[in-house]
Amino acid sequence: MCGIVGCVGHGDDTLDVLLDGLETLEYRGYDSAGVALVGDSLIVKKREGRLERLREAIETSDRPGGTLGIGHTRWSTHGPPTDANAHPHTDESGRVAVVHNGIIENYQPLRDKLEADGVTFTSDTDTEVVPHLIAAFLQDGLDPEAAFRRALDRIEGSYAIAAVVAGDDRIYAARNDSPLVVGVGDGRFYLGSDVPAFLEHTRDVVFLDDGDLVVVDADGWQVTDADGAPAEKEVTTVTWSAEQTGKSGYDHYMLKEIHEQPTALRQGLSGRLDELAGTVSVEELSGIEAPGAVQLVACGTSYHAALYGVELFRQAGIPAQAFLASEYATGPAPVLEDGIVVGVTQSGETADTLSALREAQARGIETLAVTNGVGSTAARECDHALFIRSGPEIGVAATKTFSSQLIALNLLVETLAPGDRGDTRTLVSALRDLPGDIQEVLDETAAETVVEENAGRDAFFFIGRGENFPVALEGALKFKEITYEHAEGFAAGELKHGPLALVTDRTPVFAVVTGNDERARKTIGNVKEVEARDAPVVAVTDGASDVERYADHVLSIPETHPRTAPVLANVQLQLVAYHMANQLGREIDKPRNLAKSVTVE
Known part of the structure; x- marks a missing residue:
């Protein structure tokens, strides 16, 4: 700001x-x-x-x-x-x-x-x-x-x-x-x-x-x-x-940066994947030992990336927590033994996140910055820095930096807690294919049609489970940031514990459902709950489950690894937010009251 x-x-x-x-x-x-x-x-x-x-x-x-x-x-x-x-x-x-x-x-x-x-x-x-x-x-x-x-x-x-x-x-x-x-x-x-x-x-x-x-x-x-x-x-x-830093012929920086995501992810992965061996190798992380626990601190969109990172660390067997940086810096010090604090910050200059990282350092805890800012304060002050390499992002609403953060967190987890070689090989293959998969989403998206048929509604809800829950939160945040319409993200299972009271035929529900595991099946149950109350349902899905039969609209993504599917789902939700804001005539790149880099607490 x-x-x-x-x-x-x-x-x-x-x-x-x-x-x-x-x-x-x-x-x-x-x-x-x-x-x-x-x-x-x-x-x-x-x-x-x-x-x-x-x-x-x-x-x-x-x-x-x-x-x-x-x-x-x-x-x-x-x-x-x-x-x-x-x-x-x-x-x-x-x-x-x-x-x-x-x-x-x-x-x-x-x-x-x-x-x-x-x-x-x-x-x-x-x-x-x-x-x-x-x-x-x-x-x-x-x-x-x-x-x-x-x-x-x-x-x-x-x-x-x-x-x-x-x-x-x-x-x-x-x-x-x-x-x-x-x-x-x-x-x-x-x-x-x-x-x-x-x-x-x-x-x-x-x-x-x-x-x-x-x-x-x-x-x-x-x-x-x-x-x-x-x-x-x-x-x-x-x-x-x-x-x-120009628009390159696009109407808005945000649309340009959404379309730059295949390139941004290629940059973030370059030199960090050994496709023949099926392994991950990140030079910046070579001096870090596997931690006993991880705390991630972040704000806004970066906090949603941190929540995604928590899910990955826990799957890898490392206890992990995500904290809003402003709460971490000002509240009682969370206990962390034999661990590391990871600050997720696009600019590397976010005041609340810097305060949280400094609080951790004052307590003698090892710190790592996941950032796009090579010369940023976070990169210079932390013990380690993992650069997401997404290139300059001008639009206030983060798009390619969020996707790049999700990929960087995958690399971080695989470096600190390498899994079964077969699982890692499958993930490496999915990461390699991800830029092309994003391009497929960009080329074939039905987001503009979904927007045309749902404009003028009272509110918009986004739901997901597991790795898809942070994507639901981010989808709602992106929507409210640039459309100025009411939007909320929920863990899918929480609908029935209160938010369901808000669901009507005037409240479209965007359900992120990927794979066909227990989480997907339970999310479909939540979709049925809102469908029974006449809410329009938009399914963001890879088609592995049968959620399409309960949806009014489908935003499709290619089948991929469970850890990369949320990245593709997020691209569809970015496009939904963009097209709705564009239809409403909003000032997309400079939404009211918001700033790109929040450098005050």
């Missing part, structure tokens, strides 16, 4: 670089945007609403110039979305401008003290204390870097902060529990809350750590730690290009 961009060394096109960078960060979720440019003076332009309103405001006034600048897209926390609350924020004289991601926890006492000193605030935000603090230290005679550092010493909380000062040709930035990246170009340098902010200009990046302070000017960048000592940083070249 929220986006930061900054650039130095571009000259007359600085403003265009900032605006284009903000546009690439729109996927993070925001409700206002603004820029600050430094030339002969400091000029700030900001507007509530979408980036188009900021562009319009700039084009209808004197176009600001500058040789360096910072920009921001804000997702409201302190104060509603208004022009005044939009970033950048300035001091009273307009000498200092600041953009900020995160939350300043002690902003109220700081604000009270500043107001007592005669400072007038113009916004409701926590961020505005920062430029006023910097200005006060400048007034005391400190140089801009020292004033910036002193201001950081006064604030508590999570932040990625970038500041500029009129008459000074540098950008000052720092991070603490919120991501910030430096882009290294040829005589041009950048800042971003995420790599896409400047990917059009350079693929060489420096990932900052908590406590780092960076000064960027036309001559380069310098990083120091919290004590002011020089910090050695490695320049990393990201492997994906700016073209990969």
Whole structure:
């Protein structure tokens, strides 16, 4: 959530670089945007609403110039979305401008003290204390870097902060529990809350750590730690290009990323399967011993992946639990002996998940991150990292990252608890075929027809058992995220313990039924329960059972291994959510109130 961009060394096109960078960060979720440019003076332009309103405001006034600048897209926390609350924020004289991601926890006492000193605030935000603090230290005679550092010493909380000062040709930035990246170009340098902010200009990046302070000017960048000592940083070249973050002819990023899943899974499996031997080998996991127990911590879609992982670990004979990361970090410490805590996080920057992992580390427990963020905080701080390799995902509603997480968790379980060689060989074969199976689903899906015949209903329920239960939860989450319609996911056997009271002929039920084991047969019994109450039934099935005879609609998937079938079922439910949202005219890639990367607790 929220986006930061900054650039130095571009000259007359600085403003265009900032605006284009903000546009690439729109996927993070925001409700206002603004820029600050430094030339002969400091000029700030900001507007509530979408980036188009900021562009319009700039084009209808004197176009600001500058040789360096910072920009921001804000997702409201302190104060509603208004022009005044939009970033950048300035001091009273307009000498200092600041953009900020995160939350300043002690902003109220700081604000009270500043107001007592005669400072007038113009916004409701926590961020505005920062430029006023910097200005006060400048007034005391400190140089801009020292004033910036002193201001950081006064604030508590999570932040990625970038500041500029009129008459000074540098950008000052720092991070603490919120991501910030430096882009290294040829005589041009950048800042971003995420790599896409400047990917059009350079693929060489420096990932900052908590406590780092960076000064960027036309001559380069310098990083120091919290004590002011020089910090050695490695320049990393990201492997994906700016073209990969475009829509490639699709109407929405989400649809593009749904269709990218065969490629994403091939990337995630590449070099990790020995098809001749029928074994799994993941280099990143070579130093981990088989744990006595596993705890998985995650949020949102990643939590559903964690629930799926729990099922796999338990099948392999390893006790496992999944925790919502926010509850793990703030509740009583769960007991874990001879075990490992696995953080499942798409970005590797999810604040609640990072807190949970740090709590585990404080208790001396080994940690592992399952993430898409190679240079992310989770990947750097955990003892181990397993990268899902799904490539950039721009749509707020996760699609290919979820599928890639499910595959990564299969690889993790097979590495830590290898099963019977025959079973593993069968799974490896299914994993090898999975990208092609997903392509078959994409080519032959009836999701759009199902949507056309069920639009306008009162609510939508999703049910499943075993590995299919997390898929039911994820199907409901994806549906509600982008359609804004009421949807709920349930363990199929729980319907009769309360939710059945909500079932009517106006509540379609999506039943995920794969295989023909006891779980499938019991789920069919639950389907009969809702059918008897005239609820429309949509079966997502591989055809191994006879659930089709009780269904009004069927979304078919190829027959496969029980552990890969949920991945295919999930693709069908992603398409259902997408087509329903598209029919309703929703803003699919940027659903209201949501952000791609949740970097506050």
